[in-house]
Amino acid sequence: MQLEDILDLVKEITESTVREESSIIDREARWPEKSMRLFQAERLMGMVVPKESGGLGQGLYALAKSCEIIGEASGSTALCFGMHHVASAVIAAKATPQQKKEFLEPIAAGEHLTTLALSEPGTGAHFYFPQTQLLSVDDDAYIVNGAKTFVTNGGQADSYVISTMGVEPTASTHEFSCVVVDKDAEGLTWGQPWQGIGMRGNSSRSLQLQGVTLPASRLLGARNDQMWYVFQVVAPFFLTAMSGTYLGIAQAAFNEVKQHLLQRSYHHSGDSLSQVALIQHRMGTLWAKIERTRRLIYHAAQQGDQGDPEAVLAILSAKAEVAHCCVDVVNEAMTLAGGIAYRENSRLEMLLRDARASHVMAPTTDILYTWLGRAILEQPILDS
Ligand SMILES: Cc1cc2nc3c(=O)[nH]c(=O)nc-3n(C[C@H](O)[C@H](O)[C@H](O)COP(=O)(O)OP(=O)(O)OC[C@H]3O[C@@H](n4cnc5c(N)ncnc54)[C@H](O)[C@@H]3O)c2cc1C
Secondary structure, three states: OOHHHHHHHHHHHHHHHHHHHHHHHHHOOOOOHHHHHHHHHOOHHHOOOOHHHOOOOOOHHHHHHHHHHHHHHOHHHHHHHHHHHHHHHHHHHOOOHHHHHHHHHHHHOOOOOEEEEOOOOOOOOOOOOOOOEEEEEEOOEEEEEEEEEEEOOOOOOOEEEEEEOOOOOOOOOOOOEEEEEEOOOOOEEEOOOOOOOOOOOOOOEEEEEEEEEEEHHHEEOOOOOHHHHHHHHHHHHHHHHHHHHHHHHHHHHHHHHHHHHHHOEOOOOOOEHHHOHHHHHHHHHHHHHHHHHHHHHHHHHHHHHOOOOOHHHHHHHHHHHHHHHHHHHHHHHHHHOHHHHOOOOOHHHHHHHHHHHHHHOOOOHHHHHHHHHHHHOOOOOOOO
C-alpha cells in the first residue's frame, strides 16, 4: 500500500468506527476494542514494521498523519494506536531474526499488539532513568524486578517493551536496557485501571514485575544501549505520534466551535455569531495557530524520515508546541461556544480533558524546552 491508500484506510476506519466509539470509551473508561481490532484486521498495525517483515514500511510522517486523523475523532484511540507503533518501532530498530519472527511478523499480520512501559513511580517524568532491575541469570536468561506506571494498552497488548537498569552492576544510570515481556509471563501483576480525567479510553494501568524470567533473546539491541533507543527511536516515534494526536484534538475543537458559530443566531437581532468582527478575528488566530503547528509537525516528521541530524530539534519542539496549541485552542473554543458548550458530556468538555494530558506526558513540555535549550547551547541533553 502507498501512503495515500494507507491514510484513506485510516480515514475510513475513523469515520466508520473510531468516531462512533469515542464518547462511550470516554464515558466508561473503556479500551477502544472495536477500533483497535479493525486497525489490526486491516493490517494497519504493521505501519512502521519494515516491508521485509511483512509491514507497510512507513515512518514518522505516516504516523503523524494517522494519529492526527484518529485523534480528531478520539484522542484515547489515537494514543492506543500510537503507543503500539512506538513500541513496534523500538522492536524493529535492531531486531534479530528471532525477534522479527516472534514479534514483527505477527504485528504486521495484525495478530499481535505491543506497547511501551517505560514510566516508573520512582522516576516519574524522567522515564529515561528506570529503576527496574534486569539480572543476568546465565547466558540464556534474565530476571526482571520492578514497577511501571501509566502503561497505555495495559492488559490489552500481547507484549510490553520495558526499560530496565543496565545489566552490569557497574553500569551508569545512562546505560540501561530494553526487553520485551509477554502478557502472560509469570510474575506480572496489574494494578487497578488509572482513572484519568482525560484520555480515559487508553487502559492505563500500573504493572508490578516480580521475578519475571526472560530468555536472553528478549533483550533489544545490545546490553545497556538503551540511550541510543531513547534518542534514535523512542523520542522521535513517541513525540511524533503524540504530536499528531494532540493536533487532531486541536482540530476537533476548532471544527466544533466553527459549527457552533455558524449555527448560533440571536432572536433579538437575527445576527449570527459568525458575523461578529471580534469572533472572526479570534477564529482567524486559532486557525493560524493550528496551521503553523501542523506545518512544524509535518516538517519535523519529514526531516526525521530523511535522517536529517537537525530533525531532533524540530521533533522536540513539535510536541512542546502542539501541547500549547492544543490546550489554547480547546480553551478558546470553550469560551467562544459559550454556556452551550460549558456542560457535562459536551464534545468540547471531553476535548478539554484530553488536551490537558499533552503537557504531562513525558517528555513533558517543560522538559522538552529544557532539552532544546541544552542542545542549542551545546550542553548534554540529559540531567545526570
Ligand atoms: C494519558 C497518559 C498516558 C500515558 N501513557 C504512558 C505509556 O504508555 N507508557 C509510559 O511509559 N508512560 C506513560 N505515561 C506516563 C507519562 O509519560 C509520565 O511519565 C507521567 O505522566 C509522569 O507523571 P508524574 O506524576 O510521575 O510526573 P512527575 O515526574 O512527578 O512530574 C511532575 C511535573 O514536574 C515537572 N518536572 C519534573 N522534573 C522536571 C525538570 N527537571 N524540569 C522541568 N520540569 C520538571 C514535569 O514536567 C511535570 O510537569 C502516560 C501518562 C498519561 C497522562
